[in-house]
Amino acid sequence: MPSDASPEAGMIAAGAADDPVPGWVQAAAAGDAQAWDRLVERYAGLVWSVCRAHRMNAEDAADVSQLTWLRLLENLDQIRDPQRLAGWLATTCRRECLAFLRRSRSYTPVEEEHMGRLLGGAAAADRSVLAADQCATLWQAFLRLSEWCQRVLRALVVDAEDGPPSYRLVAAELQVPVGSLGPTRARCLSQLRKLLDNGGI
């Protein structure tokens, strides 16, 4: 690891011991509303984007994401592997999306996987890079990155009002030298690939 001034030494990958999610799940199951809030804040983007990747409008996405959260709520004390909560939520949300689409449109019933491909294909044709299942998979890997990598990558890709952010702006925002961003970006992306390697979910 280069000795640049970024505050990231050893922070590229989050160790299992640093993962706050199991503690939040346990606390929320025991009645701690703040722990529940932390869970929602962490995974709201995942749930929402899985809904949107199924081409739902905001109103329908709201219904399905609410049902997904209620599903988690009723199963809080039965989540066996909280470190894989992202996978659980993504899978649950996808299933609720497909159920919703079956209910709301008079689809000819098809197998879920086939349907997922159809929907994914439609979304891809719709300028979208990500099909619904890819979106869920990418979220799961992304959330297993260190907080630092998540911040860096987020800052690098989320457009400002007037277009893509420059390295200079991102470096200023993160308070790191401009020169460190390239190597950090490369390390974080490589870590992300490794996490995708580890079985996706």
Add this chain to the structure above:
Amino acid sequence: MILLARENRAEMRIDAEGTMSAEDPPAREGTESASHLRGLDDEGLLAALREMLGQQGTAPGWSVELAKGSYGLRAIDTELAALTSDSELSTARSQLRADGGPRLVVFDAGALSVEIEIEPGNRAERWQLIGQLIPAGPARIQLRRGLRAEPAWVDADERGRFAVDDLVSGPLSLICVRQGQPATATAWITIG
């Protein structure tokens, strides 16, 4: 119709366990998409992240608040009756439904099953529900409507039957309270 739902239950249980179980998702799911994503170069991966984290990946504040607020709907000291059959999620049933039959939903807890039929009500966008508790017997039943409405109560009669009219669309869960038994909360479903 309720009897039909019972006949299908064994077959549906497999489906429903896959659907609603709290267990980990199957490992094979996501493998294909993971290998596609891994194959992207840095720019491709960043483009995927841009899409994921951009507008589509940012839940609106009100939906985050709704999710946080739903914690208040946690059913405490109740046994969960899992969704084991839903005609709208079953291929065979959805074909039947095209004929306009009611939606049939079955929930099972260890000592109690709750079967409900949902049909369009007399007013537009309203629904009516009739239900059956098994084993049959009287109960107080609380209807929970997510955060959209205050919970309401209805009684099941000696034969375990109950009926509710004029339900609006949205989330629904029932808590059944029987004398001398632990309360049972059904899994959430969406009606409408």
